[in-house]
Amino acid sequence: MIKSYERESWASRWGFILAAAGSAIGLGNIWRFPYLAGENGGAAFLLIYLVCIILIGYPLMINEMVVGRKTHRNPVGAFRELAPNTPWWLVGSLGVLAGFTILSFYSIVAGWSLAYIYKTVVGALTPGTDFAGMFVGHITSLWEPIIWHAVFMGLTILVVAGGINKGIQRAVQVLMPLLFILLLVLIGRALTLPGAGAGLTFYLAPDFSEITGRTLLSAVGQAFFSLSLGMGAMITYGSYLRDKDEIAGNGAAVVGLDTLIAVMGGFAIFPAVFALGYDPAAGPGLTFITLPAVFAEMSGGVFFGFLFFTLLAIAALTSAISLLEVVVAWLVDQHRWPRVRAAVVLGVVIFLVGLPATLGYNVLSGVTFLGMDLLDTYDFISGNIMLPLGGLLTAIFVGYVWGTKNAQAEANKVAGAFRIGDWWGFLIRYVVPVAIAAIMFFGIYDTIKSFLAG
Numbered sequence: 001m002i003k004s005y006e007r008e009s010w011a012s013r014w015g016f017i018l019a020a021a022g023s024a025i026g027l028g029n030i031w032r033f034p035y036l037a038g039e040n041g042g043a044a045f046l047l048i049y050l051v052c053i054i055l056i057g058y059p060l061m062i063n064e065m066v067v068g069r070k071t072h073r074n075p076v077g078a079f080r081e082l083a084p085n086t087p088w089w090l091v092g093s094l095g096v097l098a099g100f101t102i103l104s105f106y107s108i109v110a111g112w113s114l115a116y117i118y119k120t121v122v123g124a125l126t127p128g129t130d131f132a133g134m135f136v137g138h139i140t141s142l143w144e145p146i147i148w149h150a151v152f153m154g155l156t157i158l159v160v161a162g163g164i165n166k167g168i169q170r171a172v173q174v175l176m177p178l179l180f181i182l183l184l185v186l187i188g189r190a191l192t193l194p195g196a197g198a199g200l201t202f203y204l205a206p207d208f209s210e211i212t213g214r215t216l217l218s219a220v221g222q223a224f225f226s227l228s229l230g231m232g233a234m235i236t237y238g239s240y241l242r243d244k245d246e247i248a249g250n251g252a253a254v255v256g257l258d259t260l261i262a263v264m265g266g267f268a269i270f271p272a273v274f275a276l277g278y279d280p281a282a283g284p285g286l287t288f289i290t291l292p293a294v295f296a297e298m299s300g301g302v303f304f305g306f307l308f309f310t311l312l313a314i315a316a317l318t319s320a321i322s323l324l325e326v327v328v329a330w331l332v333d334q335h336r337w338p339r340v341r342a343a344v345v346l347g348v349v350i351f352l353v354g355l356p357a358t359l360g361y362n363v364l365s366g367v368t369f370l371g372m373d374l375l376d377t378y379d380f381i382s383g384n385i386m387l388p389l390g391g392l393l394t395a396i397f398v399g400y401v402w403g404t405k406n407a408q409a410e411a412n413k414v415a416g417a418f419r420i421g422d423w424w425g426f427l428i429r430y431v432v433p434v435a436i437a438a439i440m441f442f443g444i445y446d447t448i449k450s451f452l453a454g
């Protein structure tokens with residue numbers, strides 16, 4: 001085990017917020033959130049999601065940041081330090097494994113956005129195109145998605161191998177606001193399409209009749225996925241915080257920004273889905289089918305399309321960096337691997353592990369798990385099982401082993417900052433574990449039951 005050695009810190013408050021928000025804001029907001037909302041009843045899902053963010057997401061965000069700053073360690077090292085000679089470090093390992101699994105399919109979807117940059121530039125987004133057919137054609141082709149998956153993993157390796165330098169931080173500082181503005185433009189365009197109102201009704205008027213245990217599980221899983229919780233990404237990023245950095249407010253900024261972008265993603269997509277006659281329950285293709293259709297209808301669509309998919313790829317990259325960073329930090333901290341070797345070896349292995357997820361759309365299309373194709377299976381197991389389980393165990397750890405009083409003292413070290421009160425300890429000890437355990441139980445039960453019912 002590693003004792004103390006020189007470790008970097010974020011240079012400023014905004015450096016941390018941007019990096020953590022960069023991790024949180026990604027495909028989860030603009031690709032995963034809208035399609036899950038589309039499959040799970042729209043407004044009802046949105047509402048449940050927001051409740052999950054407040055009652056589970058925010059308390060756990062604080063939880064991870066505190067553990068990170070207290071120990072200045074990667075997830076495995078952090079648990080080892082707070083509870084030496086106990087098996088709690090296994091929770092950190094579960095996180096490392098989750099990061100590994102998520103990145104292997106995340107990179108494939110990020111590859112789709114790279115492919116769509118290319119498609120936009122070569123003029124594929126013309127009005128009247130069958131965009132659903134175009135998307136299916138892309139993902140079912142053999143080599144194209146593999147090549148873009150390789151390109152994306154290559155970019156991720158490059159950044160992580162070099163350390164998270166000022167370049168990325170400076171770039172994100174410009175690009176994230178640009179993504180925000182562009183989303184506003186897209187929302188404006190989507191809302192003014194004839195027939196957009198039905199999409200707004202779907203997104204804003206809840207109908208709870210469709211809610212099942214699976215819906216709740218998807219909402220919790222999405223809260224974890226979108227906030228980068230449950231696998232130690234925020235422990236790792238929090239481990240580079242300085243003692244004078246404040247936690248409650250920084251955590252709130254990250255959670256708030258992430259939620260804002262996800263909600264905006266829905267406003268850009270659902271009005272367009274209904275106006276253009278697509279099915280909101282189309283699944284993972286939703287964003288890649290509806291937005292190109294909107295671009296094709298817009299004047300300057302090629303320009304906006306290019307910009308949008310570029311920014312989506314960048315948002316994905318800043319998230320992928322944090323996924324790979326968790327795994328790399330573990331090898332570097334605990335096993336003393338040189339950073340470059342760790343990044344390259346892990347990146348290549350993750351690339352290979354991801355291959356079945358894309359082959360599931362062609363040569364492996366016969367392979368399914370509980371009725372899901374392979375990419376959905378990776379996504380379901382990591383997002384809906386591993387992350388909530390990681391969050392549940394981390395809450396139990398802080399709530400009952402390390403102690404919420406110790407965590408509160410660590411979080412409240414900075415005088416004058418927004419303080420973490422006893423309400424937080426209550427949420428971490430009772431509300432969070434009970435809610436996650438119950439929702440996981442019913443969600444998995446429902447998923448299996450509806451599969452068996454055909």
Ligand code: PFF
Pocket residue numbers: 023024025026027028029099102224225226227228229231232233319320322323
């Ligand atoms: N939060 C990212 C997104 O919403 O796209 C995905 C992610 C990154 C999940 C880092 C988990 C993680 F640790």
